[in-house]
Amino acid sequence: MIEVRNLTKSFDDKTVLHGVDATFYTGKTNLIIGQSGSGKTVLMKSLVGLLRPEEGEILFDGRDLLKMKRDEIADLRKEIGMLFQGSALFDSETVLGNVMFPLTMFSDMNRAQQRERAMFCIERVNLLGAENKYPSEISGGMQKRVAIARAISLNPRYLFCDEPNSGLDPKTSILIDELLSDITHEYDITTVINTHDMNSVLGIGENIIFINKGYREWVGDMSQIYNTSNEALNNFVFATRLFQEVREYVAEHGTIAKRKS
Amino acid sequence: MLLTESLATFGRYCMFMTRAFAIPDRWSVFGRRTIAEVSKLGIGSIPLVLIISVFIGAVCTIQMKLNTSSPLMPAYSVGLATREIILLEFSNSILCLILAGKVGSNIASEIGTMRVTEQIDALEIMGINSVNYLVMPKVLAFVCFMPVLVVFCMFTAILGGYGVAIFTDIISVSKYEYGIQAMFTEWYVWYAIIKSLFFAFIIVTISSFYGYYVKGGALEVGKASTDSVVSSSVFILLFDVILTKLLLQ
Numbered sequence: 001m002i003e004v005r006n007l008t009k010s011f012d013d014k015t016v017l018h019g020v021d022a023t024f025y026t027g028k029t030n031l032i033i034g035q036s037g038s039g040k041t042v043l044m045k046s047l048v049g050l051l052r053p054e055e056g057e058i059l060f061d062g063r064d065l066l067k068m069k070r071d072e073i074a075d076l077r078k079e080i081g082m083l084f085q086g087s088a089l090f091d092s093e094t095v096l097g098n099v100m101f102p103l104t105m106f107s108d109m110n111r112a113q114q115r116e117r118a119m120f121c122i123e124r125v126n127l128l129g130a131e132n133k134y135p136s137e138i139s140g141g142m143q144k145r146v147a148i149a150r151a152i153s154l155n156p157r158y159l160f161c162d163e164p165n166s167g168l169d170p171k172t173s174i175l176i177d178e179l180l181s182d183i184t185h186e187y188d189i190t191t192v193i194n195t196h197d198m199n200s201v202l203g204i205g206e207n208i209i210f211i212n213k214g215y216r217e218w219v220g221d222m223s224q225i226y227n228t229s230n231e232a233l234n235n236f237v238f239a240t241r242l243f244q245e246v247r248e249y250v251a252e253h254g255t256i257a258k259r260k261s
Numbered sequence: 262m263l264l265t266e267s268l269a270t271f272g273r274y275c276m277f278m279t280r281a282f283a284i285p286d287r288w289s290v291f292g293r294r295t296i297a298e299v300s301k302l303g304i305g306s307i308p309l310v311l312i313i314s315v316f317i318g319a320v321c322t323i324q325m326k327l328n329t330s331s332p333l334m335p336a337y338s339v340g341l342a343t344r345e346i347i348l349l350e351f352s353n354s355i356l357c358l359i360l361a362g363k364v365g366s367n368i369a370s371e372i373g374t375m376r377v378t379e380q381i382d383a384l385e386i387m388g389i390n391s392v393n394y395l396v397m398p399k400v401l402a403f404v405c406f407m408p409v410l411v412v413f414c415m416f417t418a419i420l421g422g423y424g425v426a427i428f429t430d431i432i433s434v435s436k437y438e439y440g441i442q443a444m445f446t447e448w449y450v451w452y453a454i455i456k457s458l459f460f461a462f463i464i465v466t467i468s469s470f471y472g473y474y475v476k477g478g479a480l481e482v483g484k485a486s487t488d489s490v491v492s493s494s495v496f497i498l499l500f501d502v503i504l505t506k507l508l509l510q
Contacts, residue, residue, distance in 0.1 A: 048386055077388030088379040102387055105287055160386075 001026050002047065002158065002190055007056035009042055016042045017053065018214045026190045029181050029204045033196060034211035035236060041162065043211060044194045048082060048160055049073055060158065078106055081151030081189075083161040087143040089135040089150070095122065096131040099149045106154060121149040125179060141172035145179065152183060158190045159183070165197040173197060177204045196236075198243055201225065210236070226250045277470050280392035281400070294398035302364050302399060302465075303406030307413060309363060310356065314414045317355075318421025321346050326431045339432050340440020343422045348449040352414040354501045357460035360410070361493040365468040368399060369489035372472030373482035381473070396469040400462060407461035408454045415453070456504050460497050467493045 002024040009017040016039045024030040034040045045051040047058060049065055058065040060076060068076065089098050099118040103109055109117065122131050125145040135143055144164060151159055161180060165173035181204040184191040193200065201208060202222050210218040212232045220228065225237060226247050238244050285291035325339040372395055375381050384391040419441055426437035471489035475481050 050382055050385065074388040074390075077386055080386060080388075082383065082386040084379045084383060086379055088383040090380055090383075091378075104290060105387065105389060 001061060002192065003057070003059040004043075004047070005057040005059070007043070007046060007053050007058065009039075009046055009051060009053040016214050017046070019056070020211070020214075020216045022209045022216055022219070023207075024190055024192050025207055027185060027188045028191070028206040029184050030190070030192045030207040030209070031201060031205045032192065032194045032209050032211060033201055033205075033236070035196065038211045039214040040194050040211045044160060044162055044192065047192065048080060049077070078154065079157040081154070081156035081159045083144065083147045083151050083159070083164050085163045085166055087135070087140075087147040089143055089146055091135055094132050094134055095127065095138070095146050095149075098135070098146055099131075099153050102150065102154045118149075118153060121153045122146075124152070124183075125149045141168050141176065144168065144172075144176050148176075148179060148183070152187070152189075155187065156189060159192070161191070161193040161195075163194055163196070165195060165200060170199065173199060174203070180204065198237055198240075201237060202243075202246070212236075273474070274466075274470050277392060277396075277473065278466065280390060281396040281466070281469075283390050283393045285393055285397065286389055290394075291398060294394075295402050298398045298402035299406050302367075302403045303409065306360060306363060306410060309359070310410050310414050311417050313356075313359060314352075314417040315421035315424070317351060318343065318347060318418030318423075319425045320421075321351070321418070322422035322425040322437070323429075323431060336432065336436040337440035337443055340422065340426075340437040341443050342440075344419060344441045344445075345449070347415055347418040348453055351418060352411050353453040353457040353460065354497065356411065356414050357457060357464065357497050358494055360461075361464050361468075361497060362490050364403065365464045365490050365493045366486040368465060368468035369472040369486040370482055372396075372469055373475035373485045376473060376475045377478055377482060392469075392473065395473070396466070399469065400465045403465045404458055404461045407457045411454055411457045415450070452508050455508060456501065459500050459504060463496045463500065464493050467496060 004020060004022040004024075007017050007020040008015065020039075020043060022032075022043075032040045032043060042051060046053050047065075053066065056066070060079075063072075063076065065073065065076065090101065093101065096115070096118055099121050100114050103114040103117055107114065107117075119128075119131065122128060125148050127142060127145055127149065130138055130142060130146075135146070138146070159180075164176050164180065168176065177200050180191060180193065183189065193204075195201065202225070205222040205225070208218075208220055208222065208225060209216060210230070210233050218228060218230045218233050225233070228234060238247050321343045322339060325342045329338060329342065372381075375395070381391045381395070384394060422441070423434070423437060426432050426434045468489040471485040471492070472482075475485045
């Protein structure tokens, strides 16, 4: 579990996060949602230590990231997997090389064991056959899956995903969402997903944190979001005609069929 | 304003170097990366060094002959002057200015692209010291390989002059041969190698520094690449003066 308390982050005179409180639960897909410029990427980068907030606490199962020494942060990061918006795969490495990279750096496995583990992760994201290709030779959706495979190769306790669906078609987005959700439940990971994809919100949002103008405005899950009275959240989630109709349908019938069924 | 900015940049460079000279996370990975960098930065530069050296050596010989044609000057002085120019300046300072363009821009754009595509963030998230991982193998590889490039440069530049002696009637081969051996000071070879080690360090670290702190996109990567070449060149020239004073006086 990751707990965030009173997190404040500014750039020069502009405060981007105003005392944000949030809890991200283990074994659940935790979503941070909000408009572009609302501060959700700053929140995620603060969570993984790429930005340093001025105030607050970030507790990884009780361990405060902001009070850790550099060595302790390096150790904590070995428990973290991250999926970047642009996948951030190493261009000079093949798919297999990318997935093996964390194992080469941090595991005590020999080369054969590393390869075996990497192939298992590649199979887990349904990419068998692509292991010898370079990132430039595969599609955006496949790159995301390679990045997921790399992120889970060391069995992380925490998985962070920055806009995993950006630039993907709806069908591939659903595949990525389902993969992230399955991995979260299968390995009991604390998964934090930064998104403004409403399909993800309504499909896999088990714990949703809505950030608006740097403030945490709402917390709930995907079933509660249909009945929220928060105006900013309503305007954000149900901005399109399609989602307005979905909400009306839910109001009428009580629920919608689950995506997988 | 300029002074404070310069001091701030120097401070950042020092902190950058502190991170670069940390103990590698995995020695085996560090070793593999260093060998790869020797191949890319060092061996990859040999063709350019050879081509430039042979032509500059030839041009030096022709220029020496044309500009020192006096009955008071012995004919072998063309070979001697060509050798001294090659050993004292061309094989180290001028060569490194050329390599600042090739190797420096390559490093700055490579690391800059890794920055804007979040590959460096990915390394940091994994708990890897990204500066050490990316920069140290390049520094070690290029600094270690630079003497090889310098010696190649000296050899091929003198061969270029030799070619002029063989294929033209500007100077006789025997006079050229005598000239390149006359009054030879071995220290000049060491002097060239010592200077080139400093210049190699300057090229790699400054280019890496500019690439590492790129912010933005492709446009900024290009700008960082240009800035790295300009800064490296200026520092090479500055250290050329300092090292010449220290090593030859």
